Amino acid sequence: MSKLFRKGKIQIVEPxxxxxxxxxxxxxxxxxxxxxxxxxxxxxxxVSMAYYSMYYMVLALLFKTGIKCENxxxxxxxxxxxxxxxxxxxxxxxxxxxxxxYYVDFAITAEDVRDSIEEAEAFCADLLxxxxxxxxxxxxxxxxxxxxxxxxxxx
Numbered sequence: 001m002s003k004l005f006r007k008g009k010i011q012i013v014e015p016x017x018x019x020x021x022x023x024x025x026x027x028x029x030x031x032x033x034x035x036x037x038x039x040x041x042x043x044x045x046x047v048s049m050a051y052y053s054m055y056y057m058v059l060a061l062l063f064k065t066g067i068k069c070e071n072x073x074x075x076x077x078x079x080x081x082x083x084x085x086x087x088x089x090x091x092x093x094x095x096x097x098x099x100x101x102y103y104v105d106f107a108i109t110a111e112d113v114r115d116s117i118e119e120a121e122a123f124c125a126d127l128l129x130x131x132x133x134x135x136x137x138x139x140x141x142x143x144x145x146x147x148x149x150x151x152x153x154x155x
Contacts, residue, residue: 001074001077001078001081001149001150001152002150002151002152004069004071004074004150005150005151008070009069009070009071009074010067010068010069010070010071010074010078010150011067011068011069012066012067012068012143012146012147012150013063013066013067013068014066015063015064015065015066015139015143016063016066017064019063020060020061020063020064020131021060023056023057023059023060023063024056024057024060024128026056027052027053027054027055027056027057027060027124028053028124030049030050030052030053030056031049031050031053031117031120031121031124033049034046034049034050034053034116034117034120035117037049038110038113038114038117041110043108043109043110043112043113044100044101044108046113046116046117047093047096047097047100047101047108047113047116048097048100048101050093050097050113050116050117050119050120051090051093051094051096051097051116051120052097053120053124054089054090054093054119054120054123054124055072055075055090055094057123057124057127057128058075058076058079058090058127059075060127060131061079061083061127061130061131062075062078064131064134064139065134065139065142065143065146066139066143066146067082067143067146072094076090076091076094078146078149081149082142082145082146082149083130083142085126085127085130089119089122089123090123092119093116093119093120093123096116
């Protein structure tokens, strides 16, 4: 984590409601796009859209607390270690996205894709609920903890 921080891939910034909202809207748009793609039989592309809807909601949470992250794995680590939120669904969606985006030797079914959309919907709803319950004191505490986490030694 500290390596990503030193390289500028993770930064402590001012919390931004505007940026948070922009990522929340982007997350919602990608989820809608995933559903449209599914309806049109574009299963492979649906997987990517579902993953990115989840990832953008994580970025919304990070900006709510004043953290800018340009690294997918770093965002997952922050989700776990800073917010105490299970990132296993996001990690699984990322693996699926990579498999479907870069490789050709895979099988995919509409049922699998429907499941990925449902996972994305639940994940995003949970993060949105978490964000709505954060108060200014929580945000200050999380920012302080982020600084300690990011400036510490690499694991």
